[in-house]
Amino acid sequence: MEQFPILSLPPEVQGLVVKLVAHNSFEDLFRLRATCKAMRSLADDEDFYASFDLFKYPWRLNGFRLCYLLRRCYAQGNPSTLYIKGVEYFYRRNMYVEGLDLMKRAADAGFERASYTYAMTRKLWDDDGDHFRGFSRDYVAKIRLLVRSSAGLWNWDHNDYFHIRRHVFISTVAPIFYSCPCSPLLEGHWALWDIDNRKAEDMCNRCFWIKEVSLFLHDFKASTGHPNFETWR
Numbered sequence: 001m002e003q004f005p006i007l008s009l010p011p012e013v014q015g016l017v018v019k020l021v022a023h024n025s026f027e028d029l030f031r032l033r034a035t036c037k038a039m040r041s042l043a044d045d046e047d048f049y050a051s052f053d054l055f056k057y058p059w060r061l062n063g064f065r066l067c068y069l070l071r072r073c074y075a076q077g078n079p080s081t082l083y084i085k086g087v088e089y090f091y092r093r094n095m096y097v098e099g100l101d102l103m104k105r106a107a108d109a110g111f112e113r114a115s116y117t118y119a120m121t122r123k124l125w126d127d128d129g130d131h132f133r134g135f136s137r138d139y140v141a142k143i144r145l146l147v148r149s150s151a152g153l154w155n156w157d158h159n160d161y162f163h164i165r166r167h168v169f170i171s172t173v174a175p176i177f178y179s180c181p182c183s184p185l186l187e188g189h190w191a192l193w194d195i196d197n198r199k200a201e202d203m204c205n206r207c208f209w210i211k212e213v214s215l216f217l218h219d220f221k222a223s224t225g226h227p228n229f230e231t232w233r
Contacts, residue, residue: 020051050076054084055113079111087117091222094159096125116143120216123209124165132209137201140212147220158222166217177210 049072057069073081083106090099100121106114119131177195178185182204195214199207 049073050078052078052080054078054080077105077109079106079109079114082106082109083111083114083117086114087222090121091158091162091220094161112143113147116140116147117220120213120220123213124169124217129209137208144212144215147216156221162222169213169217173210174214177207177214180204180207182207 086102089095107118122128183199
């Protein structure tokens with residue numbers, strides 16, 4: 001297969017190519033860096049650290065490389081880095097103001113996971129559902145799969161306040177889903193992990209969002225196991 005002469009492109013186009021590669025695949029970025037000094041120089045430019053998606057990082061490459069990468073990305077306001085730090089601050093380390101601010105910054109930068117998680121967080125903690133406006137059911141079905149199936153170092157290790165909010169939701173809000181006559185109840189168990197299969201797609205909007213919040217409370221992972229966040233600065 002004939003190789004594409006990337007060095008024959010204008011410098012600004014070369015930069016765009018490297019940014020796209022950085023966003024889509026770390027493995028491809030490492031290969032691109034190894035091709036020549038020009039590509040290595042472009043890939044090491046500070047601006048490109050804002051393009052990385054850390055959810056695509058090969059976590060087997062940990063240790064020094066990971067710490068260095070996190071510091072560089074955070075310094076450049078990388079949205080995925082802001083999101084990771086914000087989630088753990090809010091849901092694990094009880095730093096609610098700082099965590100919510102970081103998630104909002106990531107959401108404002110267009111990071112989809114952050115938009116979904118920030119909206120869920122505001123609904124659960126402030127009963128503010130305005131951030132769900134503009135979220136279609138199809139969009140929610142797509143993005144919640146990304147958030148709920150986070151791979152890598154993510155695991156369950158929530159703070160006490162998260163567990164309290166979940167118990168309050170189960171006892172006060174979830175029953176509305178089962179008592180609402182908008183759609184017949186299907187066979188299953190009365191539990192957060194089964195609520196996804198209890199009503200057909202024609203359920204009302206209120207029941208739809210109760211279901212989504214229930215699934216978030218059941219599946220959301222808040223702990224990453226990353227190095228101490230203070231070392232990122």
